[in-house]
Amino acid sequence: MTKTQRLAALLQLLRCHRYPVTAQRLAEQLQVSVRTLYRDILCLQQQGVEIEGSAGLGYLLLSDGHLPPLMFSRHEIDALVLGLHWVRRHTDAELTAAARNALAKIQAVVPGSLATAIDDPSFLIASRGDALHDRHVPAIRQAIHQRLKIQLHYTDLNAVSSTRTLWPVVIGYFDQVRLLSGWCELRQDFRHFRIDRIDAVQVSDTHYPGTRHQLLKRWRDARNLPRPGDS
CATH class of the missing domain: 2.30.30 (SH3 type barrels.)
Structure with a gap:
């Protein structure tokens, strides 16, 4: 994995965490040393990525500022979130991880007013079922x-x-x-x-x-x- 690929992978890992995550855990997921992880965090911060935290306390991505907002409507966000949560509940581990990553990417680039729709979804996926009783x-x-x-x-x-x-x-x-x-x-x-x-x-x-x-x-x-x- 090149440094560019590693930085992109680190950024995606941070997107997937809504609460501070330790350098040790991030380093284990990337299969690098903690020292390398610290250097990569600093590199991203120098590129304008807003990462809050410090050694021993954990890190939290506030905003990467690198991607333009995606122009989704509220109904489109509902459709994306509903579909991705369904995949997370009913598919294999690889697709479950892919759905989680996709959801994090969407949340990272949509405007804040739409990001709340991802935090607090209006729908829940409980189990498999047919599209029944949509009238109300x-x-x-x-x-x-x-x-x-x-x-x-x-x-x-x-x-x-x-x-x-x-x-x-x-x-x-x-x-x-x-x-x-x-x-x-x-x-x-x-x-x-x-x-x-x-x-x-x-x-x-x-x-x-x-x-x-x-x-x-x-x-x-x-x-x-x-x-x-x-x-």
Whole structure:
């Protein structure tokens, strides 16, 4: 591996970490000495790459500043993130790593307003499944993106109908169903609703309190789910 190739590989490794990573770990992944790693970090910094950290504390890529922003729409980002997360869940180790790297590259070059869509995705890949029951998904997706409350008219498995005001968090894709998760004002807790059992959805013009990131964190904490980038 030439120095140019090694610097590119180091930059890609840093893109894949959202939290500081030690020089020792980076050196092991690149199969170089820690001393060489320190020199490569300094070389990248001298080229204008914003790398924060120091020996013993770890390093974090703030911005590489080398690539122009990619002009994706929010729906295109949703499509890319959904597809790449599916690959990460359902393919072999090589393609899983390739999907992770691709996601990191996209996040490194899109404007900050779109990068948040990668940090806090509106969709989850749970398991293999067919494209079923899409009728209400666009409205729910709009509410998730815009941090709006929605009103659901829902019929449960016992054929009991109810109306709920929900703060939508994520849509989960399962084998036979799609599941909407959110904070239910009636139950004062997070609840899950099969989208195929939703009779109607109304998106309100009322924002729920706090940010979507805060709501998503509460939902993850309630389910003991890791943050993106922790694995």
